[in-house]
Amino acid sequence: MRRLLLLGLSAFCLCAFVAADEHREGQGATSLPEEDGVLQLNEGDFKRALRKYKQLLVHFYAPLSAESHRVSAAFKGAAAELEGSEVKLAVIDVTEEKELAKDLNAKGPPIIRLYLGGDKQNPVPCPDPVSAASILTWLKRRAGSAADLITDRSLSEFSEELTVVGFFKELDHEYVQVFYSAAMDLPDVSFAVTQNNEVISEYGLTHDVVLLLKKSKLIQAYKMMPQTSKEELIVFITVYQMDPVTEYTGKTANQILGSPVLNHALLFVNESSADFREIHSAFNSAAGAFRLKILFVWVNVYEPRNGRMMEYFRVRDFEAPIIRLVNLTDHVTYHLPSDSLDVETIKTFCQSYLEGKAKPKLQSEPAPEGWDTRPVQELVGMTLEKVAFHPNKTVFVMFYLPYSQESQALFPLLEELAEALKEREDVVVARIDASANDIDLTMQGRYPSLGLFPALYAERMVVYKGKMKDRVKEDEDRKKYIEAAIAEDAKNADKTKEEL
Numbered sequence: 001m002r003r004l005l006l007l008g009l010s011a012f013c014l015c016a017f018v019a020a021d022e023h024r025e026g027q028g029a030t031s032l033p034e035e036d037g038v039l040q041l042n043e044g045d046f047k048r049a050l051r052k053y054k055q056l057l058v059h060f061y062a063p064l065s066a067e068s069h070r071v072s073a074a075f076k077g078a079a080a081e082l083e084g085s086e087v088k089l090a091v092i093d094v095t096e097e098k099e100l101a102k103d104l105n106a107k108g109p110p111i112i113r114l115y116l117g118g119d120k121q122n123p124v125p126c127p128d129p130v131s132a133a134s135i136l137t138w139l140k141r142r143a144g145s146a147a148d149l150i151t152d153r154s155l156s157e158f159s160e161e162l163t164v165v166g167f168f169k170e171l172d173h174e175y176v177q178v179f180y181s182a183a184m185d186l187p188d189v190s191f192a193v194t195q196n197n198e199v200i201s202e203y204g205l206t207h208d209v210v211l212l213l214k215k216s217k218l219i220q221a222y223k224m225m226p227q228t229s230k231e232e233l234i235v236f237i238t239v240y241q242m243d244p245v246t247e248y249t250g251k252t253a254n255q256i257l258g259s260p261v262l263n264h265a266l267l268f269v270n271e272s273s274a275d276f277r278e279i280h281s282a283f284n285s286a287a288g289a290f291r292l293k294i295l296f297v298w299v300n301v302y303e304p305r306n307g308r309m310m311e312y313f314r315v316r317d318f319e320a321p322i323i324r325l326v327n328l329t330d331h332v333t334y335h336l337p338s339d340s341l342d343v344e345t346i347k348t349f350c351q352s353y354l355e356g357k358a359k360p361k362l363q364s365e366p367a368p369e370g371w372d373t374r375p376v377q378e379l380v381g382m383t384l385e386k387v388a389f390h391p392n393k394t395v396f397v398m399f400y401l402p403y404s405q406e407s408q409a410l411f412p413l414l415e416e417l418a419e420a421l422k423e424r425e426d427v428v429v430a431r432i433d434a435s436a437n438d439i440d441l442t443m444q445g446r447y448p449s450l451g452l453f454p455a456l457y458a459e460r461m462v463v464y465k466g467k468m469k470d471r472v473k474e475d476e477d478r479k480k481y482i483e484a485a486i487a488e489d490a491k492n493a494d495k496t497k498e499e500l
């Protein structure tokens with residue numbers, strides 16, 4: 001009964017407070033425009049709102065951006081929960097209020113800022129919210145103190161998807177403050193502080209350690225050091241919060257791109273292929289050793305929605321399984337030069353990349369010296385089209401992977417072919433390293449691959465089909481193939497002439 005009375009009383013106070021506010025407002029100008037409990041501000045209104053509300057949480061939004069839509073939904077939900085509280089929510093359309101946005105330096109992230117005590121200059125950035133709950137937790141943690149996190153739950157009682165538990169000897173230590181400021185920046189993760197000694201006995205750990213639990217299971221421990229910063233702690237949490245290997249999907253894309261780890265290893269693989277399990281498992285085993293350095297992601301090439309991702313990395317589905325490393329700081333990509341994707345190969349590649357020894361994948365290698373005077377011309381990305389599309393020459397090109405045995409087995413045969421055809425001025429035999437050069441031709445099948453570019457219809461490639469190795473091996477057959485193609489070409493040329 002007593003509690004009820006108290007509740008009634010505080011409700012009354014709140015009403016009185018709001019009424020007083022409105023009264024003051026009524027004397028001067030009209031009230032501020034509002035929708036679903038969220039102020040809709042322009043330049044003049046912003047100044048008034050700043051004077052009126054001690055805590056003004058502003059969302060700077062651009063109506064057409066997907067991010068703004070997500071944040072708007074979270075904002076509306078939070079507004080409903082915060083009605084009558086000290087915090088007032090507001091939005092400013094940055095596409096309309098350009099001057100104001102410029103004045104407030106609100107063109108980029110963070111797109112939510114908390115203005116305190118009417119101070120226009122120093123708003124507090126609010127982390128990008130996933131939901132209304134993110135905003136509410138952030139406000140609560142901001143207003144509270146580290147003491148709010150103290151719990152006497154035992155580890156087995158943390159059933160949340162992810163809990164970060166700080167185990168500290170002294171609660172007034174700086175460590176706790178660092179821990180608490182990390183909690184503020186990660187409102188979607190649950191945090192707790194404990195002094196329960198069960199932790200020590202269970203895991204044999206000492207004090208001042210941060211534990212990451214997934215559904216009560218210990219994932220990783222982090223020892224706090226005097227120099228540990230909030231940022232380091234956040235990196236640790238955001239990295240270990242993800243599994244060692246993450247599948248790239250619409251859902252995980254934000255988490256992957258938002259990761260503080262700026263080196264990504266990408267495995268492009270067909271999930272339905274027979275060797276998927278084995279390759280995925282090797283990738284997963286290699287990932288463990290690089291947790292804070294390289295983020296491991298796999299992309300299903302059999303998923304049409306990943307088309308753009310593959311286009312970006314210039315990976316074609318038949319090239320899978322294939323591993324690329326990308327440095328997100330300078331956007332240089334690296335190609336794992338191997339046929340077999342086992343744990344050791346992947347680890348060695350990642351290590352050599354970190355040591356700066358890996359060879360970047362370029363759009364084109366530089367053309368090697370004397371490339372066009374060799375019996376088998378050595379083409380690169382930038383010479384391929386010029387040579388292959390020559391209007392007066394029939395060009396036979398082998399697309400190879402230098403590290404592949406299958407490719408290597410064909411090198412002598414190609415030399416022999418070049419020797420056999422060396423008298424023919426109108427025929428060129430060439431090869432190109434498909435792992436080091438981007439090749440802008442739609443090719444069927446995997447490497448090594450052989451293609452003929454007939455003289456007249458040079459921009460059309462005739463792919464050498466069938467059991468390539470067996471057919472190329474037969475000297476006679478090989479010659480016949482080329483001769484036939486040239487004859488066919490000549491016939492077409494004559495036909496075109498007649499038509500003209």
Ligand SMILES: *[C@@H]1O[C@H](CO)[C@@H](O)[C@H](O)[C@H]1NC(C)=O
Nearest residue numbers: 270272273274301302317318
């Ligand atoms: C993926 O593998 C399945 C099963 O082997 C196959 O049918 C499909 O064509 C493959 N897709 C691609 C894009 O390689």
Ligand SMILES: *[C@@H]1O[C@H](CO)[C@@H](O)[C@H](O)[C@H]1NC(C)=O
Nearest residue numbers: 263327329330353354355356
């Ligand atoms: C990634 O690129 C940045 C900027 O060029 C460079 O400083 C850094 O060393 C690169 N990282 C690796 C692992 O190569």
Ligand SMILES: *[C@@H]1O[C@H](CO)[C@@H](O)[C@H](O)[C@H]1NC(C)=O
Nearest residue numbers: 386389390391392393455456
């Ligand atoms: C191709 O041959 C024609 C006729 O002989 C000649 O005019 C033309 O210049 C040649 N094209 C090239 C690129 O050599």
